[in-house]
Amino acid sequence: GEDVEQSLFLSVREGDSSVINCTYTDSSSTYLYWYKQEPGAGLQLLTYIFSNMDMKQDQRLTVLLNKKDKHLSLRIADTQTGDSAIYFCAEDGASNTGKLIFGQGTTLQVKP
């Protein structure tokens, strides 16, 4: 079935780049997403990429998509303490129902 996998934890120093990785199984996804969850809050869409693109850049964020390897990554440049959060990768799969399949979430810890 459809599955999305992420590592659970990443620790970086303030000012470094962070790279969060995700693998997925459903090659028929139209969109892939990165959501951010700050402590005590719900999820908020950070960015998304259309499946026919291989890169998307938005200020400090760079999303890379390798469809052949079914690999998605999120790079955060100049990571700040305010970037500390849980980051979820998600895909919309093949069902066209609006359902999203989420990964386990990667907790990003930014040390000063």
Next chain:
Amino acid sequence: DVKVTQSSRYLVKRTGEKVFLECVQDMDHENMFWYRQDPGLGLRLIYFSYDVKMKEKGDIPEGYSVSREKKERFSLILESASTNQTSMYLCASSLPSGNNEQFFGPGTRLTVL
């Protein structure tokens, strides 16, 4: 500003109680979703609804039911709460077109004693 609200941020219930979690969205979205979030497991879909009075089971529907009598409101019901239903519950809504972006509420932290 788009908004999804959930009736409680924190809830403590006893085993066997009937529990209602309410979610309201003001964006006129057709799709609404209930997830539970547990550490290391991410978000797991309990139920979703793509129209009033319509519902579909998600990946973990056992022990839960839902109600969607009005477009803006989607309720999650625990008929007889159990300790393994202690979790964070997240509601979301989306349009049935476009980029499928889901908008989330702040979550309800439910503890069942």
